[in-house]
Amino acid sequence: MxxxxxxxxxxxxxxxxxxxxxxxxxxxxxxxxxxxxxxxxxxxxxxxxxxxxxxxxxxxxxxxxxxxxxxxxxxxxxxxxxxxxxxxxxxxxxxxxxxxxxxxxxxxxxxxxxxxxxxxxxxxxxxxxxxxxxxxxxxxxxxxxxxxxxxxxxxxxxxxxxxxxGCYATATLLALLPAVRAGLNRPGAPIVVDAKSGVSGAGRKAVQSNLLGELAENFYPYKVGRHQHTPEIEQMLDPDGGVRISLTTQLLPVARGILSACHVMLERPVTVEEVYQFYQDCYAAEPFVHVLPPGQVPQLKHVRGSNHCDIAIAVDERTGLLQVFSVIDNLQxxxxxxxxxxxxxxxxxxxxxxxxxxxxxx
Amino acid sequence: MxxxxxxxxxxxxxxxxxxxxxxxxxxxxxxxxxxxxxxxxxxxxxxxxxxxxxxxxxxxxxxxxxxxxxxxxxxxxxxxxxxxxxxxxxxxxxxxxxxxxxxxxxxxxxxxxxxxxxxxxxxxxxxxxxxxxxxxxxxxxxxxxxxxxxxxxxxxxxxxxxxxxGCYATATLLALLPAVRAGLNRPGAPIVVDAKSGVSGAGRKAVQSNLLGELAENFYPYKVGRHQHTPEIEQMLDPDGGVRISLTTQLLPVARGILSACHVMLERPVTVEEVYQFYQDCYAAEPFVHVLPPGQVPQLKHVRGSNHCDIAIAVDERTGLLQVFSVIDNLQxxxxxxxxxxxxxxxxxxxxxxxxxxxxxx
Amino acid sequence: MxxxxxxxxxxxxxxxxxxxxxxxxxxxxxxxxxxxxxxxxxxxxxxxxxxxxxxxxxxxxxxxxxxxxxxxxxxxxxxxxxxxxxxxxxxxxxxxxxxxxxxxxxxxxxxxxxxxxxxxxxxxxxxxxxxxxxxxxxxxxxxxxxxxxxxxxxxxxxxxxxxxxGCYATATLLALLPAVRAGLNRPGAPIVVDAKSGVSGAGRKAVQSNLLGELAENFYPYKVGRHQHTPEIEQMLDPDGGVRISLTTQLLPVARGILSACHVMLERPVTVEEVYQFYQDCYAAEPFVHVLPPGQVPQLKHVRGSNHCDIAIAVDERTGLLQVFSVIDNLQxxxxxxxxxxxxxxxxxxxxxxxxxxxxxx
Amino acid sequence: MxxxxxxxxxxxxxxxxxxxxxxxxxxxxxxxxxxxxxxxxxxxxxxxxxxxxxxxxxxxxxxxxxxxxxxxxxxxxxxxxxxxxxxxxxxxxxxxxxxxxxxxxxxxxxxxxxxxxxxxxxxxxxxxxxxxxxxxxxxxxxxxxxxxxxxxxxxxxxxxxxxxxGCYATATLLALLPAVRAGLNRPGAPIVVDAKSGVSGAGRKAVQSNLLGELAENFYPYKVGRHQHTPEIEQMLDPDGGVRISLTTQLLPVARGILSACHVMLERPVTVEEVYQFYQDCYAAEPFVHVLPPGQVPQLKHVRGSNHCDIAIAVDERTGLLQVFSVIDNLQxxxxxxxxxxxxxxxxxxxxxxxxxxxxxx
Incomplete structure (x- = not known):
């Protein structure tokens, strides 16, 4: 080499x-x-x-x-x-x-x-x-x-x-852009993004709340309603400001990894196969983005230490929601x-x- | 004794x-x-x-x-x-x-x-x-x-x-019942429940996917759209079937604890102080349920090993969502x-x- | 109450x-x-x-x-x-x-x-x-x-x-005192104490090296040859200074718990049953100290959150060593x-x- | 490529x-x-x-x-x-x-x-x-x-x-071979090897005791006095059977990594600088073995995911012991x-x- x-x-x-x-x-x-x-x-x-x-x-x-x-x-x-x-x-x-x-x-x-x-x-x-x-x-x-x-x-x-x-923005945008660009989301309905990150996202500064003694076996939300990645995501989803997300960020007791769970009110009924096929088409040529077949779920550890992003799709007919889950290594x-x-x-x-x-x- | x-x-x-x-x-x-x-x-x-x-x-x-x-x-x-x-x-x-x-x-x-x-x-x-x-x-x-x-x-x-x-049902119902009984949720809009649990909830049976080697530094959703606590929660929220929840369950790399993040479309504008006061009134006499002041967040480890439940409230005016977070020890x-x-x-x-x-x- | x-x-x-x-x-x-x-x-x-x-x-x-x-x-x-x-x-x-x-x-x-x-x-x-x-x-x-x-x-x-x-001293002394008081250790031979502690023993101060990002999935020795619990243990084992220990302290990626592994050169051949019986006699009336039957091992999590101490004995005939393992919760x-x-x-x-x-x- | x-x-x-x-x-x-x-x-x-x-x-x-x-x-x-x-x-x-x-x-x-x-x-x-x-x-x-x-x-x-x-054998032999080949150990005195491993060393089979619920926040010895890597290490240290080790293996609540702490009775007084220089000479040309300067300690996470081995030396003059610590990733x-x-x-x-x-x- x-x-x-x-x-x-x-x-x-x-x-x-x-x-x-x-x-x-x-x-x-x-x-x-x-x-x-x-x-x-x-x-x-x-x-x-x-x-x-x-x-x-x-x-x-x-x-x-x-x-x-x-x-x-x-x-x-x-x-x-x-x-x-x-x-x-x-x-x-x-x-x-x-x-x-x-x-x-x-x-x-x-x-x-x-x-x-x-x-x-x-x-x-x-x-x-x-x-x-x-x-x-x-x-x-x-x-x-x-x-x-x-x-x-x-x-x-x-x-x-x-x-x-941003780390949350990357995971969330890769998950949401295909759906939003295709108009699958109901206009006016906010998209609920419930995201979780390992603690390396908070940096390496000595802070009491990030000690292992505090975080081991722990989990909690932070910056509720005011995480700074919110506008970054919204402007990329729609530069005209037509899409609102509610981003909730939560701290996992792990060093690395983000999972973003995106809950989208569907504008019209779709099947999970349709959406999967659509995402698959969207990312088929990408070396680092992988759309999992329906029924599979992405795991933090399946991408840890790599530049890859795994995405999974679910459609809940009972509630009319599309759910998109994505995982990345926040440091990669x-x-x-x-x-x-x-x-x-x-x-x-x-x-x-x-x-x-x-x-x-x- | x-x-x-x-x-x-x-x-x-x-x-x-x-x-x-x-x-x-x-x-x-x-x-x-x-x-x-x-x-x-x-x-x-x-x-x-x-x-x-x-x-x-x-x-x-x-x-x-x-x-x-x-x-x-x-x-x-x-x-x-x-x-x-x-x-x-x-x-x-x-x-x-x-x-x-x-x-x-x-x-x-x-x-x-x-x-x-x-x-x-x-x-x-x-x-x-x-x-x-x-x-x-x-x-x-x-x-x-x-x-x-x-x-x-x-x-x-x-x-x-x-x-x-059920463990998810307990955390979720204690978080949602005051809001739903008060009619704060928009009729017809599903409530998004994004819940996370420690692995003891899956029991003590030897299962490969629950080995420490598989779960340490990991996190992922499971039973998406089909967790059996869904109907248990819905029937208690409204015996007449008027409330739909989308329950997403996810596995934390910890032994104990559940955090349930409930995202509710508001029927009408409310302030976080109003909702806090209402929850506070609802649970004031309870020895085991504690409503945190606005701005505080519940942590898994703040209830671990105890029978307590901490609940926090947030109102996101940008999106018209009420968020209720609750934590319990799933084994307590x-x-x-x-x-x-x-x-x-x-x-x-x-x-x-x-x-x-x-x-x-x- | x-x-x-x-x-x-x-x-x-x-x-x-x-x-x-x-x-x-x-x-x-x-x-x-x-x-x-x-x-x-x-x-x-x-x-x-x-x-x-x-x-x-x-x-x-x-x-x-x-x-x-x-x-x-x-x-x-x-x-x-x-x-x-x-x-x-x-x-x-x-x-x-x-x-x-x-x-x-x-x-x-x-x-x-x-x-x-x-x-x-x-x-x-x-x-x-x-x-x-x-x-x-x-x-x-x-x-x-x-x-x-x-x-x-x-x-x-x-x-x-x-x-x-001290936390290390407590675990180590409860493990060693019966053997030393009975003269099982070879005079002049140092006792090797290889001890491991959860990070809460280091206190709650914000220190970079104790961040979860640094310690998760990690383990290492510290203060090698100069941990301040060394003289505390030696003076209690023998006020006349006749016993030397080599104390090695190591940091476990857990919040709580100490395991002290004590390796003692035997002065004379003994069976594990003899030593077990002797320890058992020594601690039989104690509410908090428990001597495990030969073949069982103490686990950190078997005492976590309690004031108990579990002790196990092994005799390695190949090498003439007595091994005593003890576990406590360092905060209890x-x-x-x-x-x-x-x-x-x-x-x-x-x-x-x-x-x-x-x-x-x- | x-x-x-x-x-x-x-x-x-x-x-x-x-x-x-x-x-x-x-x-x-x-x-x-x-x-x-x-x-x-x-x-x-x-x-x-x-x-x-x-x-x-x-x-x-x-x-x-x-x-x-x-x-x-x-x-x-x-x-x-x-x-x-x-x-x-x-x-x-x-x-x-x-x-x-x-x-x-x-x-x-x-x-x-x-x-x-x-x-x-x-x-x-x-x-x-x-x-x-x-x-x-x-x-x-x-x-x-x-x-x-x-x-x-x-x-x-x-x-x-x-x-x-074997994984324990690799970590221990890389740590001990230079000292034993140089005759630093006292003949007849057993070498105490107190080793710790992540749980991936136990394989991927579904076993109750390896569940995250059992191992998280836990630590304990196993196979005390009878780990099968013992003879593998002894025969490589001295094919004529002149060196006895007491190998204690312990389970860390992490996925990967072994730290082997080797406690060696010195045959003659040496300084840490002498031993360091000797180890340094021994491994200087090696791409994967690194001898740390006196005062530094090896950390599990400093080699995780790599084929490297870090080794540190300490000499305890109070007890006449040489301590050699080595870390490897057990899967690498x-x-x-x-x-x-x-x-x-x-x-x-x-x-x-x-x-x-x-x-x-x-």
Whole structure:
């Protein structure tokens, strides 16, 4: 797996967070990537591998094409000029609030930027409402392309500034877009999205409520009625604002994974076979989206550690509801994996490049 | 805590299953109970405590009033005549399908019977449809009182045959009954119930899909659109069949606990404060049902190991939905705990007798 | 369960930590206790129950003898004079380092004090070495009685200042003391103690390494060769310093529980039956310590949520090793439970008072 | 990643078990492998992917070189002649007891065989003692090469019949061999090996004691003093029988991972730096074995999902003990991963081929 001449010089900002770690894991095996810059917020006397012992194995001879150089990398304090000099593309894996400014600074310096935060996903006014702070300047916001890969390939291919979708948004949109585009949902009736996520979605910051002692054997809803992925989903379902969702987010006592259960009032009677066939047609050519035959259900662990999304359909004739269930790994298809998928689209690489990992089961 | 003169002689059928174990744990501390008969399906050469080492501690001197006699009990092959001779009351903790016949046999022998299965909860026709087999005879079925304690005390007090509610049904009904009785739900619109349960609800039988290797870090829906607690909930919400629910059941990678998220289309605009006050009024006198102030959310682990139920209310003005979240321990308020609560009502004991356990946190 | 005339007025310092919560859970059901003072380090505008929602259920009418008064309690900023005025006995559930001074202040004000920290367990010099800071004054240290209940009842009964044993120390000492006192261990050969604990032993402070995302599906040793419970165990095994242990502590991805595996070089050949009989004789009258028959093994979950300790014996003839395995719940027998047990001994109550809880299984 | 002309035709026997699944996951990405035969014990009307939904994604176009053909594979009832016709090499992932006969039948038909069971690891007499049944014929047993890769490369390269080491044995031997070969251990003193494993090591069979309800929040020892990996470790440490280990195996409530804690009485005083340097020299060229600097500890999750082994050293001067801790993923380096590593050695491929996966963290 020799490094190709066309290797892209890649920087990762936020290498100590869960998205950053996942980017390192994934990109270290990408045949067209040369990681040349890593920035993180923590003390960084040691090199990258001392900071992240679970990546230590990258130093193994012949283990990967740039193991040696990666081992030599230092986690730096972020500096936009240093980053711009070292990279062709930057992945920004910082929390919303600080990510947008970093992305803007790099965008303005001419880099192609893939931002994993929520800072570039909403129009200015909606951002203020749902995030409770000011957005980045309009010029930057206006340049951002929303990167739900399967539904936006043309725009992604030429984007300089890519806004990677939220984890809940990815799972929910992949589940709902076919139905809504086909007009299966009853106009005016809200779609109930009851979603559940592993705790890595909350980041790696030390917070009492995310201790294992608190979360083990636990489960509960949070941000009820006010999760910031709500408008992101609604605008993608219908830019004209014609679809309302009620998004309930809940915390699972697991590290990874999102299951989104979408309950849709049907506009007209349909059979599960019809809907299945329709979804199947919609996603048949997709390498990462899989529609399960009626009667099967998606499991969190069937996609864990991979960039895949499994979707299942049910129609409840008693109540006139269509139910669509989707599962993703929140750090892969919900963050780093989709970011790499978008990177591949942006560079004309095969979309599965670097993303071959099978789900880890058990 | 000396055994009172009025001690009731109690038998437990199905002592090797999770409900049976929980009944033993709970009843062994009940001041008015003398456990005189224990039956189970497994090999039973040894006594009760050899079978259930986690109950071994009952043999401790002075640990509980009847430790000595309990230690001497054998797990017997069930025999209705032996049971009837030994007990005043029998708790039947067997799987649906076999429980009904056992309950019927004991009922016919004049015992008061508390059945934890689904065999006595539905009218004959609905039972055939949802359980796929024939119910017990009409005379037995007709005698069964549905034991959702907080809403059925008068009938429970005089019941000879008590049908203990299902775990999902208990969590969901305690959450929905105030709203539905008050007419807050829009007529004709189905109520979406997205419920999640720990795996002890599936029993203790060796099943590959319930191995820790399969379930750890996993989560998924099951029995989509056909969970047998659906009609049990609907008939209690409205005996005339005017309310339809779509019940989705999902498996959490935890041993205990149910969270039921109920999404209700509102018939008219209401504020969360109004609904909260209404629920608060409804349950203010209840020792085991607690309505959380707006903004708080219920957590599985806040009720684990106890007979309590926490309920939270949210109103989403954007979508016109009322959301009610409830949590219970499926083996306590969802099974053995509520069974003991009903036992207390049936015998005129204080309703909290034997059920003082605080939730176990962390 | 009416409150008796002889109710002891009890204060709990550190009510927001795991030991403090467990003390509240346990003492709220104790028939001879009136909780009159609660102090904690966190913001405390609301009452006790708003701080600890999992204790909310104490407000239930008739649920417990002092539910009403407990609901009215505020979590206060600790003040030794206020505490001394309000209480007869204080339980100190603070981290080592701050606990000792609080215990000293209350001791000097004449209260009986039960300290759950490590601050009073070692002689001054050993404390300096293993804890890396100065101990409390000699007068205070000298007054402290080490409260391993089963082996120190006489001293405990009259103690004014009680030093509750460490969690690892409790599990290990109950496993080793019979063997060492009988001289089964080979003199000069170190005893290998390979112990494992749930994460609640590390407290409730927000620490990145204790996040569920880090610990789920994880396991590792920590403080290798320098855990501060080492000297506490050695001095109790042999005050003359004749026994050396190598204590290895490891972190289990569970909330509660300690298993201590003790590997002892035998001084002379013995059979497992001999050792079992000897242990059985040693602990036969104990309500909380249970010696399992040869061939059985202790399980963490067989004691979870209870004050019990299960011990199993094995003799490996191939290697001449005696193996003793013990399990406790680190928050019960390893902290709050043993503290209450000592409280009972100190006040002449039945030793099991308030500690009837069965292990929670599953 | 085009399939090379030199692709080896590979069969997998036992494709429904955890080792079989892991072999499929790993080999499906191996550039020199063509999976041509899959046998399993379960009902197999559907194809391979219907049986193992978490492998479904192999059907993705371009996802892997032989996705299409793999999707078309059926899980067959094992037949040695059909297998021999279809394959060059067979991996046998069956339980001990049945694996040996299958391996023998294929060996006799001229295939190169990699057996993951314990059936070929011990001399006949030791096998009878520790496994309690008769071994395969001497001719077969004599041909088997024990495949602890790092210590047996020369023999492995030419082996026709490869006996893959046990999971506990792999972790323990990698930890102990450098010390024992250097004579650091005191002659005559047993080495205490206190090992812990995730439950996937127990296989995928439905067994009550391995249900999540039983194991969650649990931990306990099993097969104390009689684990069958004991003689496998001893014979590799010293073929002359001069080293005795006491192996204690314990069950962690996680799916994957083994940590082996080895406690060695030192023959002479050494410093941790000396031992570290010695281990470092021993494993410096190894792609999969990593010796951590003194003061660091290995974590289960730092190797999960990868073929790596992390080793840490401690010297306890107080007790004269050397402690060596090692972690592996029991399904990778402890089973399927090492099997593929051996496959690579047997075929002259780069040893890391197909084994590039980074550990999955978090």
């Amino acid at each position: 020799a490094e190709t001449a066309s290797a892209v010089r890649v920087g990762i900002i936020g290498a100590n967070g869960y998205s950053g770690i996942e980017l390192l894991r994934t990109l270290s095996l990408h045949p067209h990537v040369h990681i040349t810059y890593v920035a993180g917020s923590r003390d960084a006397d040691g090199g990258l591998l001392a900071e992240q012992p679970f990546l230590r194995t990258l130093t193994a001879p012949a283990h990967t094409h740039d193991g040696a150089s990666l081992a030599a990398l230092k986690v730096q304090q972020f500096d936009p000029d240093v980053c711009a000099a070292a990279c062709d593309v930057a992945f920004v894996g910082l929390p919303s609030g600080s990510a947008g400014q970093v992305a803007a600074a790099l965008y303005e310096r001419g880099l192609r930027v893939i931002d994993l935060s929520g800072d570039l996903r909403l129009p200015a006014e909606a951002y203020r409402t749902w995030y409770g702070r000011d957005p980045v300047p309009d010029a930057v916001l206006g340049a951002a392309v929303y990167g739900l890969t399967e539904w936006r390939r043309a725009s992604i291919a030429t984007a300089q500034l890519l806004s990677n979708p 298809k919900g963050a780093a994996g989709q970011a790499v998928q978008n990177f591949n689209v942006m560079h004309g690489f095969a979309e599965t490049e670097g993303l071959w990992a099978q789900p880890m089961y058990p | 000396a055994e009172t003169a009025s001690a009731v002689r109690v038998g437990i059928i199905g002592a090797n299953g999770y409900s049976g174990i929980e009944l033993l744990r709970t009843l062994s501390l009940h001041p008015h109970v003398h456990i005189t008969y224990v039956a189970g399906s497994r090999d039973a050469d040894g006594g009760l405590l050899a079978e259930q080492p986690f109950l071994r501690t009952l043999t401790a001197p002075a640990h509980t009033h009847d430790g000595a006699s309990l230690a001497a009990l054998k797990v017997q092959q069930f025999d209705p005549d032996v049971c009837a001779a030994a007990c005043d009351v029998a708790f039947v903790g067997l799987p649906s399908g076999s429980a009904g016949q056992v309950a019927a046999a004991l009922y016919e022998r004049g015992l008061r019977v508390i059945d934890l299965s689904g065999d006595l909860r539905l009218p004959a026709e609905a039972y055939r449809t949802w359980y796929g087999r024939d119910p017990v005879p009409d005379a037995v079925l007709g005698a069964a009182v549905y034991g959702l304690t907080e809403w059925r005390r008068a009938s429970i007090a005089t019941a000879q045959l008590l049908s203990n509610p 308020k969802g099974a053995a705990g509520q069974a003991v609560q009903n036992f207390n009502v049936m015998h005129g004991f204080a309703e909290t007798e034997g059920l003082w356990a605080q939730p176990m946190y962390p | 009416a409150e008796t005339a002889s109710a002891v007025r009890v204060g709990i310092i550190g009510a927001n930590g795991y030991s403090g919560i467990e003390l509240l859970r346990t003492l709220s059901l104790h028939p001879h206790v009136h909780i009159t003072y609660v102090a904690g380090s966190r913001d405390a505008d609301g009452g006790l129950l708003a701080e600890q929602p999992f204790l909310r259920t104490l407000t239930a009418p008739a649920h417990t003898h002092d539910g009403a008064s407990l609901a009215a309690l505020k979590v206060q900023q600790f003040d030794p004079d206020v505490c001394a005025a309000a209480c007869d006995v204080a339980f100190v559930g603070l981290p080592s380092g701050s606990a000792g001074q609080v215990a000293a202040a209350l001791y000097e004000r004449g209260l009986r004090v039960i300290d759950l920290s490590g601050d009073l367990r070692l002689p001054a010099e050993a404390y300096r070495t293993w804890y890396g800071r100065d101990p409390v004054p000699d007068a205070v240290l000298g007054a402290a009685v080490y409260g391993l209940t089963e082996w120190r009842r006489a001293s405990i009964a009259t103690a004014q200042l009680l030093s509750n044993p 027998k390893g902290a709050a439970g043993q503290a209450v047990q000592n409280f009972n001994v100190m006040h002449g109550f039945a030793e099991t008072e308030g500690l009837w809880a069965q292990p929670m299984y599953p | 085009a399939e090379t002309a030199s692709a080896v035709r590979v069969g997998i026997i036992g494709a429904n078990g955890y080792s079989g699944i892991e072999l499929l996951r790993t080999l499906s990405l191996h550039p020199h492998v063509h999976i041509t035969y899959v046998a399993g014990s379960r009902d197999a009307d559907g194809g391979l992917l219907a049986e193992q939904p978490f492998l479904r994604t192999l059907t993705a176009p371009a996802h892997t070189h032989d996705g299409a053909s793999l999707a078309a594979l059926k899980v067959q009832q094992f037949d040695p002649d059909v297998c021999a016709a279809a394959c060059d090499v067979a991996f046998v992932g069956l339980p001990s007891g049945s694996a040996g006969q299958v391996a023998a039948a294929l060996y006799e038909r001229g295939l190169r065989v990699i057996d993951l069971s314990g059936d070929l690891r011990l001399p006949a007499e030791a096998y009878r003692t520790w496994y309690g049944r008769d071994p395969v014929p001497d001719a077969v047993l004599g041909a088997a090469v024990y495949g602890l890769t790092e210590w047996r490369r020369a023999s492995i390269a030419t082996a026709q019949l490869l006996s893959n080491p 380096k402890g089973a399927a991963g090492q099997a593929v590593q051996n496959f690579n050695v047997m075929h002259g491929f780069a040893e890391t081929e197909g084994l590039w996966a980074q550990p999955m963290y978090p």
